[in-house]
Amino acid sequence: MIVLQESAVAQTINFIPRKFVLGNSYNIIIVNESTNTEVYNVNTTDVAEELYYNTYTAVFPVKQDFYYMLTIKDGTEVIFKDKVFSTNQVINTYSVNDNEYIKNTIANDFIII
DSSP: OEEOOOSSSSSEEEESSOOOOTTEEEEEEETTTTEEEEEEEESOOOEEESSSEEEEOOOOOOTOOOEEEEEEEEEEEEEEEEEEEEOSGGGGGGOTTTTTTOOOOOOOOOOHH
């Protein structure tokens, strides 16, 4: 799963494609899973090749707390597919209940007769 932030700053995604040819034009599509609408669709040659993986940097128009499906195609062939989650929380301390959960305090006093 790829984690992105709702931000106007460029972010980088790292991925390992099924195949890669440097210089080819790749179609990068991001679809909102809740509304099933495309939020990002770009043809690009800006996919960089690292030692064992590839990277792509762009400003992604994602909204916080939504899931997306990322698809990267080489022509009509799908070379990478993954789920994207958008959050502005720090990943190391991410909590589903951030600022919402209130701990229920109960006195667990047992009387043994």
